[in-house]
Amino acid sequence: MRKGTKGLLFLLPSLIFVAAAVGFFLGLDPDRDPRAIPSPLVDHQAPEISLPAVEGLGLPGIEPAMLKGAPVTVVNLWASWCAPCRIEHPQLMDLAEEPGVRMLGIDYRDQPAAAVRFLKELGNPFEAVGFDQEGRAGIDWGITGVPETFFLDSEGRVRHRHTGPIDADTLKNNILPRVREIGGLTG
Amino acid sequence: MRLILLLALSLLTASAWAIDDRERLSDPALEERARALFKDVRCVVCQNQSIDDSEAQIAKDMRVIIREQFQEGKDETQILGFLTARYGDYVLLEPPFRAGTLLLWLSPLIVLLAGGAVAWVALRNRPATTAAAAPLSAEEQARFDKLMGSDPK
Numbered sequence: 551m552r553k554g555t556k557g558l559l560f561l562l563p564s565l566i567f568v569a570a571a572v573g574f575f576l577g578l579d580p581d582r583d584p585r586a587i588p589s590p591l592v593d594h595q596a597p598e599i600s601l602p603a604v605e606g607l608g609l610p611g612i613e614p615a616m617l618k619g620a621p622v623t624v625v626n627l628w629a630s631w632c633a634p635c636r637i638e639h640p641q642l643m644d645l646a647e648e649p650g651v652r653m654l655g656i657d658y659r660d661q662p663a664a665a666v667r668f669l670k671e672l673g674n675p676f677e678a679v680g681f682d683q684e685g686r687a688g689i690d691w692g693i694t695g696v697p698e699t700f701f702l703d704s705e706g707r708v709r710h711r712h713t714g715p716i717d718a719d720t721l722k723n724n725i726l727p728r729v730r731e732i733g734g735l736t737g
Numbered sequence: 738m739r740l741i742l743l744l745a746l747s748l749l750t751a752s753a754w755a756i757d758d759r760e761r762l763s764d765p766a767l768e769e770r771a772r773a774l775f776k777d778v779r780c781v782v783c784q785n786q787s788i789d790d791s792e793a794q795i796a797k798d799m800r801v802i803i804r805e806q807f808q809e810g811k812d813e814t815q816i817l818g819f820l821t822a823r824y825g826d827y828v829l830l831e832p833p834f835r836a837g838t839l840l841l842w843l844s845p846l847i848v849l850l851a852g853g854a855v856a857w858v859a860l861r862n863r864p865a866t867t868a869a870a871a872p873l874s875a876e877e878q879a880r881f882d883k884l885m886g887s888d889p890k
Contacts, residue, residue: 659794690823691823694782
């Protein structure tokens with residue numbers, strides 16, 4: 551065997567080690583969620599579905615036209631039986647205060663009475679709430695569980711998706727900057 | 738009497754095959770196609786389980802939707818297209834063969850070729866054959882004979 555090839559062969563284990571080390575180091579990124587499933591909806595038009603209102607809530611249901619128009623439309627899938635939704639709720643209330651944001655809710659596989667009680671107790675951030683009794687809207691939005699939140703631009707295109715509850719830290723450092731960017735409202 | 742009992746018992750097991758009788762389609766051929774498709778669709782909240790095996794609510798919801806779409810006359814490709822538009826390729830238990838998954842599909846072949854190349858190089862570089870052993874010296878021969886017990890006492 552020629553000298554050159556042999557030298558390269560000796561280097562091979564070190565090269566493999568470096569490649570593995572880089573891979574492991576990237577895997578250690580604390581922002582990486584190994585369970586996150588990339589949503590094919592991002593950068594695509596939001597699913598155009600109509601949903602009935604939640605009985606007794608006194609808010610309209612969801613119409614496809616509501617997904618467009620506002621600088622930023624936030625679609626939050628939640629349920630009264632979902633404990634993380636309870637943790638997330640104060641952040642939704644804050645988000646509703648943000649200028650240019652329209653808040654829409656989808657009540658996933660819930661009881662209307664329980665949903666009404668939930669919003670009465672914790673406050674209502676939503677302009678409209680659609681009732682998804684059979685989980686069909688959930689599948690149309692490609693969710694794996696509640697809560698999940700989608701951020702749409704004025705054309706009704708999905709620009710960002712958040713899986714799981716939005717905590718205060720995520721709202722401040724991740725969500726609000728994205729919302730301002732989508733709405734074209736910097737600062 | 739025994740035959741009747743056996744028949745009655747066989748009726749009991751029938752419920753074990755069905756996922757949920759309320760979900761099943763009345764057309765057996767269509768139901769069979771739906772069941773076959775369930776095996777290819779990943780339950781999105783489970784660890785590597787198909788929606789055919791899963792009792793998760795979202796797996797049930799997907800089964801209902803898939804059966805409905807079969808009844809509306811859609812075929813397997815259209816239904817899988819509906820699901821991947823919402824969940825991406827993640828929802829398929831067998832990843833599709835395309836540019837992004839080329840490495841995934843070809844890696845066994847690559848590993849085999851690399852191993853073969855290493856084996857070929859190693860074999861080629863082996864010294865041809867060990868040279869014929871040199872004859873024993875007289876001293877060695879004496880020792881050999883002694884060890885073999887053939888030396889005269």
